[in-house]
Amino acid sequence: MTGRIELPQGTLDLLILRTLLSGAQHGWAISERVQQVSSEVLSIQQGSLYPALHRLERRGWIKARWGTSDNNRRAKYYELTRNGQKRLEEETEAWRKLAVAVEQVLEGA
């Protein structure tokens, strides 16, 4: 667990949406993928992943369907909706702006 950082508030949605950009995934795969891509630095509290998925589904940014997983079990797959893609673009831009701004402050101080 050492070296991992907790997710800042509100970034979980962004990470889920980004992960789904490359195609439909089930919950477990999403959490694995986030850790993998972030070189194991970011850890998703697995318990908080599912409420977030349900919330995103309710908002219409992702939609769920049942499919078959690679090991032949029924699994719930989530994929981005058109609204979700738009949302992802907005959130990404907002995040970048924030990151640049924070960086500037840190550098300047």
Place this chain on the structure above:
Amino acid sequence: MLDDLRFRVRALFRHKAVEDELDEELRFHFDREVEKYIKQGMSADEAKRRARLVFGGHEQVKEDCRDARGTNFIELTIDDTKYAFRQLVMNPTFALVMILTLALSIGANSAIFSVINGVLLKKLPYPQPERLVRIFLSSQEYPKFPLNPWDFLDFRARNHSFEAIAAFTRGDVQISGDDGEPTKLNGFGITSGYFRVLGLRPELGREFDFQAEIPGNGLQAILSDRVWRTRFGADPNIIGRKITLNMQPFTVIGVMPPGTEHPGNEYHSVVYGESVDVWWPFSFAGDPNNRGSHFIEGIGRLKPGVSVGQAMAEMNAIMNQLSRELSGKDSGWKVLVIPLYAEVVGASRQMLLVLLGAVGIVLLIACANAANLLMVRASARQREIAVRLAMGAPRIRVVRQLLTESLLISCAGGALGLLIAFAGVRALVMLLPANFPRANDVHVSWPVLVFTLSVSLLTGILFGLAPALQASRTDPKDGLQKAARGTTSTRHQNRLRSVLVIAEVALASVLLIGAGLMLRTFLNLIHLDPGFKEDHLLTATVSLPHERYKSQQDRLLFYTRLITSLDSLPGVESAGAGSDLPWTGYDENAGGFRIEGKTPSAGQEFHARYHAATPDYFKAMGIPLLEGRAFNDGDKKGTTNVFVINESMATLYWPKEDVIGKRLTFEDNPKKDSDWITVVGVVGDVKDHPNSVGAEPAFWYPEYQAPDFDMTLAVRTQSDPRQAIDGLRQTVHQLNPGLAVADVKLMNEVADSSVATPRFTFALVGLFAGLAILLAAIGAYGVISYAVGQRAMEYGLRVALGAQRGDLLRMVLSQSARLAVSGVLIGVVLALCLGRVVRGLVYGVSPSDPLIMTAVVVLVLAVALLASYLPARRAAGADPMVALRAE
């Protein structure tokens, strides 16, 4: 937005499927996680432990997901409701008692609220009714007096506060000539613009213009929708048609639509509502400098933004100006501008608010009662609650659960109450006095439904919150231990429950005292000597058309013939005619006469009600002759002018003098003997209204000296006066088949309806008081019997130690008496403080009447002892062996 809705709806209605899916989804995740760890080389057990650790509490995650779905609140509520329902079904007596008492109280509240809503809250049926006002004159002697027509014309010409003002005066007309029977119609003379002021338009034709106000132009009429339909078959060509009113041809120029409500009036009043049949143009002639005659009533529509106070100030300025121009001095008249709403509902407002207060108190008592019962039950359920708390249920969930139960009970009570309200409102409207303003507007309507729902929810929270909070404070450990031994409750709980019972008793005492006051008022009014004998007395009115009976001789002939024929009818004891009947709102005044040898006190003038009577009028009415003589057939035109006066006039103007033979005059400079009028008799007082403080001074002139067109008949019969009705009609029609015999009434029915309002108030307050004391008795019974149950062991021990059964009985009864005495004393103090509220509603009894107070104290004590007698018997029958074995 739509996605959101679809999602929530699915979560809500496909609850089971959604939960199953969630379960499957989480299980899938968990299994994959375990697989991953196994692949990394862990043992199966270790992998599972690890996965559980990383994943967190399965149930917690599910709960969070439910939250995320946004339907958790509703789902919980459904669960709670199901649970609450099961609880109630398991304990049906408890549920039934609570629901029934609440249904009665909520139903009573909704019924009274329906009346309040229809009478007080609903707007008057005119556009912008808040701008409508009534205009009266007011002096020290006559606080609310009609206008003089000349004053009205000046008001109309000079004011700037009103969009328009108009005047109207009662003037019934007789319709005849078409196919129907001659009938008397409720009529009003109105000035031009009367309907414009009210904001109403004729459905056919138009209203009167200024031309119609000119004397001689007045043979026009506007009909009500009802008369147009019933009398003229809704003739579409009615406009311009000639109809016969008072045996003269009137041209119909308009028909008012249904829903044209009469705004009510003071002078010869007709009740508010669709009570007017025909309107005719008001016109008058005379001397503009002689403004003593007041008989028209003003109504006006304020300009937007002008307040009642501003209008009143302007009207008074105009009045002062007029006084200066006419006489150079103050006339003593002020102008009174009163909002129409206050005028229409003013008198009933206090009574209705008192009823609302009374019924609200009943509801409070029902709440206290329900809280009490719930607390008893919460103690019995301590174990269940303790278990739930021990299992980790948050306190808020327990409170929520218990509150759901109380809300379920109160809403069931509310639903049943609504049914009671539907029936109750119908009964209320039937019981309402016939002249009650806006009684026709009383229905169970949307506002009443909303009111019932809010009251149900509020009561549920009110009586459920305290017991729920208290129950949730149960210490799980304590609760489980105690519950194993039987039920107990803390001293704090016992105190709270005693306080609730004391409050119930106090509130019930207030209502009982109120009911006592209303009963005394009612009894005082029916036992009041009306000054005449109302039994065996038939009355009716007849109006002689001016055209046909032009000369006094014609009218004299008609009346003498009529009275003679009536006298000879079988079963008739005596028959007379007069200008009016008691208690009909008649208030004609004569002022400014001179009394020989007297001067009025400064700023005052001699005045009295004036009436007319035939010789046998007093005998037929049963008004006693106190001194001198009544009129006789010799009191005719051309003989000495004579008066009969009432006792009040005799004592007011001739105190301690022999009044027979005293004289008064209406002439400014009396010269000859015939200018004077001699008092020949004194009769007993009759008040204007049954509950008037005293009788007004009054005199009668002999009908035969100056026969009038309008006449009230009084016929005293030996047996049931109903049998004389046909004879009366036939007699009138033999003399003239075109005359209407109107307002046929039995005087005992008139007397009866005169006490309708106090009877109504008494009946309702009495009903509510009865309900209140019943609820309080249930409450007292509950507390005492619970306390007895708790102390059963103590009683057993006492018996074992030698206590007598009588001692135990006394002990329990005195506990109940203590509660009752505290309650009733607080109730008496409250009632004394509230006395002011009912002062206007009581008659002949003080709000602090000691007899009523004592009676209520005794009654409440008796009820309390009765309520605790059964539990006391149980205590006295305690078996010492049971107690010993149990320990």
